[in-house]
Amino acid sequence: MATYNQKFNKDDSVLRHIIVGFLADINNKVYFHRQISANERIAVDVPFYYSITGDDQFLRDQFLFTTASGPDCSPDKAAADANYDAVPRGVASLTSMSVDAAKLVNKRTPGSYTKMNSEGAMEGYVAEFNMIPIVMEFDIEILVSSTIDAFKITEAIIKRLYKSNYFNIEVGHLDEGTYRIASYYAFPDSYSQERPLGFTFEDKEEYKITFTIEVNSFIPSF
Numbered sequence: 001m002a003t004y005n006q007k008f009n010k011d012d013s014v015l016r017h018i019i020v021g022f023l024a025d026i027n028n029k030v031y032f033h034r035q036i037s038a039n040e041r042i043a044v045d046v047p048f049y050y051s052i053t054g055d056d057q058f059l060r061d062q063f064l065f066t067t068a069s070g071p072d073c074s075p076d077k078a079a080a081d082a083n084y085d086a087v088p089r090g091v092a093s094l095t096s097m098s099v100d101a102a103k104l105v106n107k108r109t110p111g112s113y114t115k116m117n118s119e120g121a122m123e124g125y126v127a128e129f130n131m132i133p134i135v136m137e138f139d140i141e142i143l144v145s146s147t148i149d150a151f152k153i154t155e156a157i158i159k160r161l162y163k164s165n166y167f168n169i170e171v172g173h174l175d176e177g178t179y180r181i182a183s184y185y186a187f188p189d190s191y192s193q194e195r196p197l198g199f200t201f202e203d204k205e206e207y208k209i210t211f212t213i214e215v216n217s218f219i220p221s222f
Contacts, residue, residue, distance in 0.1 A: 015219075022138075028047075030090070030153060030156050030157055031046060032149070046088045046089065049092070087143050088144045091141050095139050095212075097136045097137070099135075103133040108129070109131055110129075111220075112126050112179075113127065133217075137215075140213055142209040143208055144208070145207065146207060158187075164185070165185055181218050181220065186213070
């Protein structure tokens with residue numbers, strides 16, 4: 001079997017494809033410049049990740065400090081034996097999902113999709129879809145190291161991503177049918193910046209930029 005035709009359990013989730021497409025579109029778009037010397041100026045990229053738990057410290061403790069317990073004490077190849085707490089970085093957390101019934105106008109819309117037949121050739125089909133509109137709300141938290149970085153990142157978000165951004169995702173599998181779904185997300189009109197005032201020896205305080213993004217997409221129903 002060819003690598004492009006491999007079937008995984010994650011391929012059946014449309015919501016996962018939407019999240020991956022959203023992170024892929026927002027990644028590498030937010031960056032700012034930092035003057036590190038009198039004659040050197042560099043671009044600092046802000047990567048975005050999806051938070052599978054609500055606690056970043058749990059992820060670092062469970063996955064970044066794992067070492068093998070073998071006789072040679074060699075580190076585990078699947079995890080890094082260090083604290084890779086990258087700053088700046090953005091973390092997206094899915095907080096809610098709802099069906100936008102007001103946008104559901106036509107229950108049956110003709111659409112096309114492609115499918116691989118038994119001989120390994122791609123064929124095009126036309127069927128009626130019920131494109132159910134959904135709204136996915138994400139809480140975005142960007143961790144920065146200083147107030148000036150928070151200002152620069154906020155300006156970069158407004159200049160490059162405000163207000164609507166469109167992206168397409170490929171959903172499905174070659175054996176069952178693949179189709180493209182159009183999605184878009186909108187940035188809010190207001191941003192909040194948190195500045196820590198209390199410091200302790202146990203916790204690491206950081207500057208944060210927090211806001212909410214709504215991703216509008218569809219779940220197709222044949």
